[in-house]
Amino acid sequence: MKNFALIGAAGFIAPRHLKAIKETNNQLIASLDKHDCVGIMDSFFPDADFFTEYERFDRHIDKLRKTGKKIDYVSICTPNYLHDSHIRFALRQQAEAICEKPIVLNPWNIDALQEIEKETGKKINNILQLRHHESIINMKKKIEAGPKDKIYDIDLTYITSRGKWYFHSWKGDVQKSGGIATNIGVHFFDMLIWIFGEVKENIVHIQKPDKAAGYLQLEKARVRWFLSLDYNDVPSEIKEKGQRTFRSISIEKEELEFSEGFTNLHTISYEHILKGEGFGLQDVKPCIQTVYNIRNSSPLGLKGDYHSFLK
Numbered sequence: 001m002k003n004f005a006l007i008g009a010a011g012f013i014a015p016r017h018l019k020a021i022k023e024t025n026n027q028l029i030a031s032l033d034k035h036d037c038v039g040i041m042d043s044f045f046p047d048a049d050f051f052t053e054y055e056r057f058d059r060h061i062d063k064l065r066k067t068g069k070k071i072d073y074v075s076i077c078t079p080n081y082l083h084d085s086h087i088r089f090a091l092r093q094q095a096e097a098i099c100e101k102p103i104v105l106n107p108w109n110i111d112a113l114q115e116i117e118k119e120t121g122k123k124i125n126n127i128l129q130l131r132h133h134e135s136i137i138n139m140k141k142k143i144e145a146g147p148k149d150k151i152y153d154i155d156l157t158y159i160t161s162r163g164k165w166y167f168h169s170w171k172g173d174v175q176k177s178g179g180i181a182t183n184i185g186v187h188f189f190d191m192l193i194w195i196f197g198e199v200k201e202n203i204v205h206i207q208k209p210d211k212a213a214g215y216l217q218l219e220k221a222r223v224r225w226f227l228s229l230d231y232n233d234v235p236s237e238i239k240e241k242g243q244r245t246f247r248s249i250s251i252e253k254e255e256l257e258f259s260e261g262f263t264n265l266h267t268i269s270y271e272h273i274l275k276g277e278g279f280g281l282q283d284v285k286p287c288i289q290t291v292y293n294i295r296n297s298s299p300l301g302l303k304g305d306y307h308s309f310l311k
Helices: 014-023 039-043 054-066 080-092 107-120 134-145 186-196 265-274 281-295
Strands: 003-007 027-032 049-051 073-076 096-099 124-126 152-160 199-208 211-218 221-228 245-251
Touching (some): 003 014, 003 054, 003 080, 014 027, 014 039, 014 265, 049 054, 073 080, 080 096, 080 107, 080 124, 107 281, 134 186, 152 186, 186 211, 186 281, 199 281
Parallel strands (some): 003 027, 003 073, 027 049, 096 124, 152 221
Antiparallel strands (some): 199 211
16 A cells, blocks of 8 residues: 655546545545645545645655655646646655646756656656547557558547636646646647657647647648637537537547546556556657647648638
8 A cells, every 4th residue: 555645636637636546545645735625535535634835745744754654656736837846846755756747848847857757766657548548549559550651631629618717727827837739738649649659740820828729740640630718619519419528539530439438547547657657757758849839839820731620
C-alpha cells in the first residue's frame, strides 16, 4: 500500500484520481486546495488530512517524511500553470509525481524537469488516458499493420460548450491555461502523434479565445482540426438531442468510435504507473511542443487545407 498526497482536491478532475487511488488499494494521507468544497473526499478517504494553505501542507508533508511516513506519490490536479511548481514540490519530497495534462505549458519546462528527475532519481508521470482506451489502442495496431507508405486523411472536431464562467476562470486566461488548443486539445494531439508519428508541419487557420482550428502534417496523416467552446458551433442534430458537446475523429471518412470506455481510464493509468510503466516526460514532449507552436503561431485565415466547419 502506497502513501499518496493530492494537490487540487476541489477541482473537476480530482474525483477520478481519488477513485484511482482507492481502486488500486492505496491510501491518501493528505490533500491541498485553496477552496474547501472537498466533501467528495468523504466517499473515498474521510480520514485524510486537508489543508487550504500551501505552507502548512508543505510543512505537514515534510514532517511525515522525517517521521518515517513518507509520501510515495503526489497527484497533481491543479490549474495548468501551477503543474511545474507542484511537480518540483513532489520530487523535493522524494515522491514521484502523477500530473494531469498538460504536464507543463512550455517545452523548455520539460528540459528543466528532466534535470530534477536526474537529481532526485524520482519519475514524473503524466496522465494520458486516451492511450489506454481500447478503441484507440486497436486503431494504433491497425495503422501499424497497414501499408507503410499510406498517408491518412483525418478530421478532428471537438466542441465542448462552456458558459460565461469559463472566461472568468483561470481556464480563460491564456497565460494560465495555455489557451484552447492546450487546455482541451492536448490529449487529442498526443493521441494522434502517438498513432501517426511526429509533426512535420503545423499551420493555424484561426485562433480565438473560444475556438481554434488548423492543420497538422504528421508522418502518416494529414489532420484538419477544429476545437471550440461555442455552443453555436454544435451541429443542429446534436442540439436537437439536448446535447452541448460534439466529438468526432474521422479517419479516411470512417468514424473512430470512442464515446464509451472512459470510466476506468484513470485507474488503468494508475495501475501502469504503480508498475513503473507510466508515461514520462519524453513521451509527452511532442504534444507539448505542438500546442506551444499552435499558441504562438500567426493564424493564416481560410487558406489551404482547412477544416470543413470553418466554411
